[in-house]
Amino acid sequence: MTRTPLTDEDLFSALDAEQHFGTIVEASASLGMSPQTYRYRLNVAKNKLKGYEPDFGEPVEGFSTPVLPTDKMPTDELIEHMTSRYNKRRDAKDARQPIPIRMSDDDPVGLMFFGDPHLDSPQCDWPELRRCVAICESTEGMRGVSLGDHTDNWIGRLQREYAHSEASAEQGWQLADWFIKSIDPLLIIRGNHDAWSGHGDPLEYIRGVGNLYEKWKALVELRWPNGRTTVLDISHDHVGTSQFHPLHGQVRQARFNRSGINADLYIAGHRHTWGLMTTEMQGRVVWMCRARGFKDHGEYETVKGFEIQKLGHTITAVFDPNAYTETGFISCFAEPEEAAEFLTYKRGR
CATH class of the missing domain: 1.10.10 (Arc Repressor Mutant, subunit A)
Structure with a gap:
């Protein structure tokens, strides 16, 4: 038995x-x-x-x-572990310098860059946000890019601001889930408000297949079958501010090339202002942009006397890999409907 x-x-x-x-x-x-x-x-x-x-x-x-036995690694094992971890971090970093995006055909495409949504804020311009999302969803050849700060995500002493909010923290992430799924972004940037989540970031679980998620900044290279390429320097913000130039950080980044890789478009959000600028710089045509986002002025902005702007919630870049000129390769718009019409025209030629 x-x-x-x-x-x-x-x-x-x-x-x-x-x-x-x-x-x-x-x-x-x-x-x-x-x-x-x-x-x-x-x-x-x-x-x-x-x-x-x-x-x-x-x-x-x-x-x-x-x-008693120790739970510590022997020194030789620790050295091997540290070497292996460094190699993984280096490989991960190198794979993002820049991130390659392969395009399936040579048709013109558009990227709508959404400035800071702050979806659960009482000052979030929901009518304009819904309009921009609808245009992004319905326009053939267009995808979204989120520049970060999806919710207020208050922490520490700032949590007192929830007393003035129309939505709970949980509902804020519910709105973020809707937003990400609606625009199906090529890329999601983690802004400073998003980073306050620390470990267990809800955006890691909200993002879907094909949605890149990068902390603060990403270098992206679009590659078309005909051999045309373009590099995009996409950041929650670029270093440098000036009261005389709303795009000082982007111009500084383009001029001094801190990343070591020349880009054709530099774009950020974060400061709740917007601007567009293009010029020829160091032998290439460069766009420098900032999207304002959807948060209107609250008490803090009013008390500090920040400039009030009402446009530029999104910046849309239209790419035509078949363009004969460098100036025709990339076109940027502060009005999403105008960008959608231009892209539709380009794709229908």
């Missing part, structure tokens, strides 16, 4: 009984089995635990402490 395999619970019960009772008879009786069965079970348990019996040092005043 085949014995039933003993579980870890069976074996630990046998060991516990030995500790609590003085004889085999008493221990076996406590478990409701014969002394012979108990003795067998106890032997199996002890054999399995032979390698775990600790060594005891010399007694001090009658007390002998065990020499």
